[in-house]
Amino acid sequence: MVALIKRVDLEIPDNRITEALTKVGLDAVNVTRLNRKEGNIPISTIKITFKDANNRNTFIHIGLQVDSMHVNAEAASQNKKSVQCYICHQYNHVAKYCKTKQQICAKCCDNHRIEQCTAANDAIKCNNCKGKYLATANDCPNVLEQEKRMLNLINQYSSTSSATTTTPLLHDSNEFPSLPNMYQRQQDLLHNDILDELINLLTSKMEKIIEETNKRLFKSLQQKILKK
Ligand SMILES: [Zn+2]
Ligand SMILES: [Zn+2]
Ligand SMILES: [Zn+2]
The missing domain is CATH 3.30.70.330 (RRM (RNA recognition motif) domain)
Known part of the structure; x- marks a missing residue:
């Protein structure tokens, strides 16, 4: 856990x-x-x-x-759940980084959105495994396979010892073709982190300034009272 x-x-x-x-x-x-x-x-x-x-x-x-x-x-x-592009329904990239930008129907693999699909229910075909699943179905064997890879990636990213055992997976570009997009995503997350930290820093600075202003006001108020 x-x-x-x-x-x-x-x-x-x-x-x-x-x-x-x-x-x-x-x-x-x-x-x-x-x-x-x-x-x-x-x-x-x-x-x-x-x-x-x-x-x-x-x-x-x-x-x-x-x-x-x-x-x-x-x-x-x-x-653990890998990202799936809602345009082409392939894994490990989001629509923003989709290379094809070609809408694939999750139901019949044609070039239209699933809402516009007129295919019969027995014509369902997953464009990842060609099985009788929706491309977005959780029981698609590809989904399970992707989850396994995600877990490997998480472990690989964790500690020094496990890094050495799982590294070959990353070096096999055929096995994990869309990895650059993963890195892109991680970089985006990193940028968010930096932004968050900046905001935190600014907030704490502001708090200090307000605190100091309050102290000064209080002091001058005290002095005025004492003069009277
Ligand atoms: Zn895509
Ligand atoms: Zn369709
Ligand atoms: Zn499938």
């Missing part, structure tokens, strides 16, 4: 997180800061493995107080 916490200051060691978890009675089996794939550079995301779903869900619900910082958690399993 895994959860991720993001934007955790690089100065904070893993065992500080473990301590904070124990303090609120949460049972974590493992706390690991994730590394960027190249060069094993630590990033601001920390992966926490909990003893069971109960501990994990409580954690996601309440977050965690580490020193003066409150961190919000998210369930890592939410990321």
Whole structure:
């Protein structure tokens, strides 16, 4: 049962997180800061493995107080599901990065939206596996396969030891053709993180300024009262 916490200051060691978890009675089996794939550079995301779903869900619900910082958690399993493009119904890219931009019907594979589809129900065909599924169906064997790959990717992204065992998957470009789009997405997420951090910084600066202005006002008010 895994959860991720993001934007955790690089100065904070893993065992500080473990301590904070124990303090609120949460049972974590493992706390690991994730590394960027190249060069094993630590990033601001920390992966926490909990003893069971109960501990994990409580954690996601309440977050965690580490020193003066409150961190919000998210369930890592939410990321397990791979993204599917709603234009071509292939995996690991969203419509924005779709190379074909050719609308494929999820029901019959023709070039129209599924709402405009007139194909009979027994003509259903998945454009990924050619099976009798909608291209968006969860029981398409391709979906299950993609989920397995996502899990590998998450593990691969996690710790140094597992990185060495699963790296070949990434190097096989035929096995994972749309990977550049994945990186694009991760970069976008990274940009969001930076923006969030900027906003946090500005907010805390503003708070200080307001606090100081209040103090000054209070002082001059006091002086005026004393003069009278
Ligand atoms: Zn697409
Ligand atoms: Zn159709
Ligand atoms: Zn399929």
